[in-house]
Amino acid sequence: MTQAAQAPRVARARDRRYSIAALALTAPWIALAIRAWAPIGDTSFLWHVRAGSVQVGNGSVLTTDPFSFPMSGETWLTQSWLVELLYAQLEKISGLGFVPWMVLVTTTLAFVGIGIIAYRYSESVPATAFVLILSTLALITFFVPRPVVFSYLLMILAMLAWDHPRARWSLPFVFWLWASVHASFLIGLAYIGLWILVKREWKALPTAIIAGLVTLGTAHGLGVVQFLAEFTENREALQFITEWRKPELLSSVFLPFLGGLVFIVIGAFRRLIEPKHLILIVPFTILAMSSIRAIPPAWLGIVPLVALSLSGLTIGTRAGMRPRLAAVFVLFVLLLPVFLVEGGDLAEDSFPLAAKEHLADVPTFHDDRVGGYLIWAEGPERQVYFDDRAELYGPRMGEFVRVRNLDEDWEPVFERDGIEQVLLESDEDLIAELTNSGWETVYVDDSYIVMRP
DSSP states (O other): OOOHHHHHHHHHHOOOOOOHHHTTTTTTTHHHHHTTOBBOOHHHHHHHHHHHHHHHHTTTTBBBBBSSSSTTTBBBBOHHHHHHHHHHHEEEEHHHHHHHHHHHHHHHHHHHHHHHHHHHHHHOOOHHHHHHHHHHHHGGGGOOOSTTTHHHHHHHHHHHHSSSSGGGGHHHHHHHHHHOOTTTHHHHHHHHHHHHHHTOGOHHHHHHHHHHHGGGSSSSTTHHHHHHHHHHHHHHHTSSSGGGGGOOOSTTTTTHHHHHHHHHHHHHHHHOSOOOGGGHHHHHHHHHHHHHGGGHHHHHHHHHHHHHHHTEEETTTEEEEHHHHHHHHHHHHHHHGGTOOOOOBBBBBSOOOTTTGOOOSEEOOHHHHHHHHHHHHTTSSSSSSSSHHHHHHHHHHHHHHHHHTTSOOOOHHHHHHHHHEEEEEEEEEEEEHHHHHEEEEEEESEEEEEEEE
């Protein structure tokens, strides 16, 4: 090729610019990294870690409760056994130092998957960037180190496998993993089933059925069904846990989902969304409105339709940056979280780190946050009174709340359970009642108080 012919190509290469929309694809990284290194305040994660080490020591999955003295020996299946084993091994290697990296890798992979799905349905870089930013707003507060964070990634993998017919053979493997990690695999099965109805792809039904059947082949076998049944039976107990309450429609956690629905309506006016898509939209909207915790999988369920609604979006495609300037921008985005992260240690104001040192080895009354922490810090040798396993405690959760709020007499409950010590937040009403009954303060700080008769 002559120099004259090569000149236009060289000129085009020099003039290449990366659009603002393309660069916006990197924006969620900042939020993901900052969230990953936030102080650990999730008490549920902590007991999952200890459950993993107990299972490693036993050489088998847990089928009875090893942590709580009121429920000791009661039937209890740990649904997240596989990821708990991972937690135990990682803790053995690095303590809790693995947590930020685990969260960052898991959530980054999830967002790469969301981006692939969004681009497939929209065929638009600006639309993909917009979906990723909206997904950041919808999901970021739910990115905690407990097993549920893996369920989001597994749902996205199931969605990707469904979208590529040649990859659907992998669905049974994805759902086996999912059933070994988190009970939300049922939502994934529902997603596949609803798309079969939307597209009338009956030939995909056998694969979906096999994917459902393999969930019965995890370490618990049919115990998966038992777990789901017990969970359903104790739905009342879940109402005492904030994340299981119904979301307010204009709350910060629900607004991104509401925004997605608005774009879907706009897509309907543009004739991109068809009536048949209601088969998917309605169930996932109902799911999102059922509880705060259900918002993330519900959002993921409608992501393809939100992306489809934004097809043809061209915002941010005209202006752009030259390659060197774009490289500097991307490098800045990747490095910025380094200067903003907080460390990834335990949140000192969330757990009784100091108060724990003043506890006697006697039955202790405390809340679910303290229970999860004590299981991790001293379990199973120290048996706890209460934690957030609603499927185990059932009606006891309501009783605990009533006693704590002075809506039920504490003395008969304390006598029944042999309570000889309390570890509570230092501003609770129950403390005054105990003081009037002769209980003495053993330790107190700005957050917690330890009392004994």
